[in-house]
Amino acid sequence: MAQHIVIIGNGVAGITAARFVRKLSTNRITVVSSETDHFYARTALMYIYMGHMRYRETKPYEDHFWAHNKIDLVRGYATQIDTQNKIVRIADGVDIAYDALLLATGSKSNQFGWPGQDLPGVQGLYGMQDLALMERNTRGISRGVVVGGGLIGIEMAEMLHARHIPVTFLVREKSYMDYLLPEEESALINDEIVAHGIDLRLGTELKSIIGQDRASAVETNLGGRIDCQFVGLTAGVHPNIDIARASGINTNKGILVNEFFETNVQDVYAAGDCAEFNADDIGSRRVEQLWYTGRAHGKTVAYTLCGHRTPYRRGVFFNSAKFFTIEYQTYGEVPAQPGPHIRSQLFRQGRTLLRVNSDRKTGRVLGFNTMGLRIRQDQCEAWIRGGTPVEQVLKSLAKVRFDSEFQSRKIYHQAAVSSN
Amino acid sequence: MEYHASLQLTTPGSRYSARQKAGLALIGVGVLALLVMLVGNGALNPALTMGVGISGFLLGSGLLFADLLQQPPGVNNNGVWFSGATARGMAGWIMGIVFTGFYIILYWAPSNLEQLVRGTDALSIALRGRPADQWFLYGLFYTLAILIMGARMLIKYRDNRYQILRTISVMFFQLGLAFIIPSLLLLLNEPEFYFSYFWPLKYDYLWPSTFSSLTQGPGLGIFLLFWTAVMTFVATPVLTYFYGKRWYCSWVCGCGGLAETAGDPFRHLSDKSTKAWKVERWMVHSVLVFVVVTTLTLWINSWTGGGILGGLSQEFSRLYGFFIGLIFAGVIGVGFYPIMGSRVWCRFGCPMAAILGLLQKYLSRFRITTNGGQCISCGNCSTYCEMGIDVRWYAQRGQNIVRASCVGCGMCATVCPRGVLRLENGSMKARYNGPVLIHHNDVSVQLDEAWQRERPLMPSVQEDLPILTDKDLGSPPVL
Numbered sequence: 001m002a003q004h005i006v007i008i009g010n011g012v013a014g015i016t017a018a019r020f021v022r023k024l025s026t027n028r029i030t031v032v033s034s035e036t037d038h039f040y041a042r043t044a045l046m047y048i049y050m051g052h053m054r055y056r057e058t059k060p061y062e063d064h065f066w067a068h069n070k071i072d073l074v075r076g077y078a079t080q081i082d083t084q085n086k087i088v089r090i091a092d093g094v095d096i097a098y099d100a101l102l103l104a105t106g107s108k109s110n111q112f113g114w115p116g117q118d119l120p121g122v123q124g125l126y127g128m129q130d131l132a133l134m135e136r137n138t139r140g141i142s143r144g145v146v147v148g149g150g151l152i153g154i155e156m157a158e159m160l161h162a163r164h165i166p167v168t169f170l171v172r173e174k175s176y177m178d179y180l181l182p183e184e185e186s187a188l189i190n191d192e193i194v195a196h197g198i199d200l201r202l203g204t205e206l207k208s209i210i211g212q213d214r215a216s217a218v219e220t221n222l223g224g225r226i227d228c229q230f231v232g233l234t235a236g237v238h239p240n241i242d243i244a245r246a247s248g249i250n251t252n253k254g255i256l257v258n259e260f261f262e263t264n265v266q267d268v269y270a271a272g273d274c275a276e277f278n279a280d281d282i283g284s285r286r287v288e289q290l291w292y293t294g295r296a297h298g299k300t301v302a303y304t305l306c307g308h309r310t311p312y313r314r315g316v317f318f319n320s321a322k323f324f325t326i327e328y329q330t331y332g333e334v335p336a337q338p339g340p341h342i343r344s345q346l347f348r349q350g351r352t353l354l355r356v357n358s359d360r361k362t363g364r365v366l367g368f369n370t371m372g373l374r375i376r377q378d379q380c381e382a383w384i385r386g387g388t389p390v391e392q393v394l395k396s397l398a399k400v401r402f403d404s405e406f407q408s409r410k411i412y413h414q415a416a417v418s419s420n
Numbered sequence: 421m422e423y424h425a426s427l428q429l430t431t432p433g434s435r436y437s438a439r440q441k442a443g444l445a446l447i448g449v450g451v452l453a454l455l456v457m458l459v460g461n462g463a464l465n466p467a468l469t470m471g472v473g474i475s476g477f478l479l480g481s482g483l484l485f486a487d488l489l490q491q492p493p494g495v496n497n498n499g500v501w502f503s504g505a506t507a508r509g510m511a512g513w514i515m516g517i518v519f520t521g522f523y524i525i526l527y528w529a530p531s532n533l534e535q536l537v538r539g540t541d542a543l544s545i546a547l548r549g550r551p552a553d554q555w556f557l558y559g560l561f562y563t564l565a566i567l568i569m570g571a572r573m574l575i576k577y578r579d580n581r582y583q584i585l586r587t588i589s590v591m592f593f594q595l596g597l598a599f600i601i602p603s604l605l606l607l608l609n610e611p612e613f614y615f616s617y618f619w620p621l622k623y624d625y626l627w628p629s630t631f632s633s634l635t636q637g638p639g640l641g642i643f644l645l646f647w648t649a650v651m652t653f654v655a656t657p658v659l660t661y662f663y664g665k666r667w668y669c670s671w672v673c674g675c676g677g678l679a680e681t682a683g684d685p686f687r688h689l690s691d692k693s694t695k696a697w698k699v700e701r702w703m704v705h706s707v708l709v710f711v712v713v714t715t716l717t718l719w720i721n722s723w724t725g726g727g728i729l730g731g732l733s734q735e736f737s738r739l740y741g742f743f744i745g746l747i748f749a750g751v752i753g754v755g756f757y758p759i760m761g762s763r764v765w766c767r768f769g770c771p772m773a774a775i776l777g778l779l780q781k782y783l784s785r786f787r788i789t790t791n792g793g794q795c796i797s798c799g800n801c802s803t804y805c806e807m808g809i810d811v812r813w814y815a816q817r818g819q820n821i822v823r824a825s826c827v828g829c830g831m832c833a834t835v836c837p838r839g840v841l842r843l844e845n846g847s848m849k850a851r852y853n854g855p856v857l858i859h860h861n862d863v864s865v866q867l868d869e870a871w872q873r874e875r876p877l878m879p880s881v882q883e884d885l886p887i888l889t890d891k892d893l894g895s896p897p898v899l
Contacts, residue, residue, distance in 0.1 A: 050498050057803045
């Protein structure tokens with residue numbers, strides 16, 4: 001019998017779940033969102049502000065897609081779940097009854113109780129409303145300060161820079177993202193940030209934000225004062241668990257789920273940024289907040305929602321980013337500080353970098369980092385899964401590069417030569 | 421929710437450097453010189469005024485582009501949707517009207533361009549041994565546009581060798597094969613022949629009238645016929661098999677050359693909807709049928725000595741020349757750049773593109789491959805596809821892009837922030853790969869067969885979103 005599956009949140013996790021439920025069943029599907037009428041790519045928020053795209057270009061599916069595939073969209077804010085009667089309450093809206101409910105409510109920007117963090121002109125960047133606010137907050141200003149050396153931080157710095165707004169970028173770490181990136185990769189990004197004219201302050205923390213009726217300066221832990229009219233707080237995100245907490249669903253940092261994305265309440269599931277795995281059997285990362293993991297969560301939970309209980313299994317880790325003009329791809333095991341069991345081989349050529357990690361004892365390949373290069377994911381995965389000897393990998397890299405045609409192959413030749 | 425903020429405003433905080441201001445001023449002088457020639461009484465020396473006009477454009481653009489060199493290399497489409505010129509704002513509409521109007525005057529009232537034409541006499545006599553006409557003026561402007569805006573491309577994409585080589589290629593073919601060589605042929609009393617254009621884009625190259633004039637005349641005529649036949653029937657399918665239609669559309673063709681250089685600032689204005697795709701397929705293949713029927717009737721008429729289809733074939737060729745050759749390819753093709761993007765003609769009208777597209781789709785090794793699951797659905801690829809292909813639709817499913825209309829400009833791969841797209845000429849075997857997303861295995865699709873069989877699936881849905889099976893996945897290629 002067809003069920004009514006209600007999904008709260010139209011981000012990549014919720015929408016991927018909806019799409020796969022539709023592929024797998026004739027169940028009735030309703031997606032509730034307070035953010036936008038239609039699914040858009042959150043990853044493209046920066047490009048809207050920079051003028052590369054408009055909101056409509058960031059929508060991966062045309063508006064008629066949803067009706068055509070019988071996925072109902074409701075614009076509204078879900079406040080609470082009556083788990084007894086299986087009803088979702090919508091603020092200023094009609095309650096929605098469900099047979100199965102998926103919470104895919106995403107994240108919220110972190111704030112760490114900084115003095116002045118609630119002043120006008122101070123904000124994070126996560127959703128469309130934040131972008132609209134940033135548009136207003138940055139109009140006609142003479143300097144913005146971005147606090148927090150993560151991906152959103154560097155994106156915000158690039159956004160302001162694209163609008164010709166001088167930027168000071170406060171990064172707590174000694175080097176940009178050195179908690180994830182090995183030293184050389186991190187140094188390359190530092191240079192890239194400075195090359196774009198950003199006032200990069202490494203090893204610097206925000207102490208307080210000063211201002212009367214809006215932010216007018218920040219003070220740092222080093223005693224410096226920076227005049228500005230805008231402060232971007234980008235020190236990470238945390239799961240948005242408001243609705244779960246208000247409805248008696250178990251939470252910790254995130255909404256607690258098992259490997260089937262089941263919460264402690266019958267027929268209520270959570271996936272994407274907002275979920276937290278309640279056991280370590282899924283691996284060490286209990287909260288996953290990547291685009292790719294949101295997509296994988298959504299796809300997996302769809303099978304369970306359609307009556308085919310399917311556990312979440314991680315594959316070989318992968319991720320990518322673009323830091324100003326430098327593209328970054330990573331596959332497998334590439335820690336910032338390689339342990340003693342890892343042999344890390346680094347190749348450099350101009351502004352490009354290639355790192356190949358292998359097991360010091362067995363010589364099997366473990367992971368890859370690239371900067372300014374593109375390499376094939378399927379091939380890297382196959383090598384890592386198969387435990388291919390690193391010499392063989394280094395010799396073959398040129399054949400499986402994913403760079404544009406005619407791009408330089410020097411760095412791959414360098415890698416191949418080193419394996420002899 | 422539509423995002424309204426700051427649309428159509430100049431980029432907040434943008435400022436022009438002294439060098440940029442000087443460049444703009446020189447371009448202003450260039451425009452003024454051409455304007456004086458257009459509406460003035462001819463009192464000024466035409467060659468000198470034309471020289472000032474062209475120099476203004478060349479030097480002014482040079483100064484503007486020099487400023488681009490100051491920025492770090494890498495994709496920079498900042499403010500494209502904020503500028504009125506590139507986002508169908510006021511400047512965009514004015515440009516659209518001016519370009520369109522210029523073509524109308526050029527085709528149907530060229531006497532108004534008299535002073536401009538006289539301004540190019542000196543060059544025309546030097547190159548071709550005869551005074552200029554409006555077509556020489558047009559060819560000169562066209563070539564200059566490709567060269568000037570080509571220089572801009574070379575700077576803008578200076579860290580991407582594919583874009584650099586491709587741009588040098590279209591600049592070379594326009595300047596050499598579509599401007600200098602045809603002029604020199606005239607100087608040597610040979611037919612004015614364009615070696616870089618073939619039937620059916622240059623539709624009359626396979627018409628009986630061209631055959632008779634080439635075979636009867638002395639000199640190179642027979643060679644030119646041979647060239648046309650070989651390029652049309654042998655080189656086109658062979659090159660398209662190995663490289664896709666890009667060998668022509670974005671490396672050689674003059675229409676493509678203008679679109680890739682002068683049209684680059686407008687490439688994002690193409691319509692990406694499935695509706696537009698439908699219209700495109702109907703239109704471009706209708707034009708192909710039109711030109712084939714026209715060519716056939718002309719030949720039948722010629723073989724039968726005008727006995728059959730005499731009036732009809734003439735009528736066909738007249739209509740084709742007027743509606744397709746002049747209005748579609750010329751007026752709309754370039755005039756509508758700032759409104760509908762740079763490839764309106766190539767996408768909706770060009771019969772050469774239609775043939776190349778059919779070859780590309782069914783008889784070619786070319787495809788755009790995607791890199792596993794790295795797509796973030798941001799939409800840069802689709803936005804900057806001048807042919808209106810929704811590249812993201814494929815990329816986010818991990819599916820190879822095999823589309824008739826793709827001209828292989830490579831811009832989707834260039835603007836992709838995650839290294840997901842690559843133009844390839846691999847073997848035909850794995851060309852259509854179906855939607856494959858990495859980590860599909862991890863989501864474990866060991867569904868029991870009975871469940872799969874009984875799965876109640878709505879037909880319309882199945883069509884749109886094919887179910888992935890292990891068979892689709894195959895195994896990752898290992899060296």
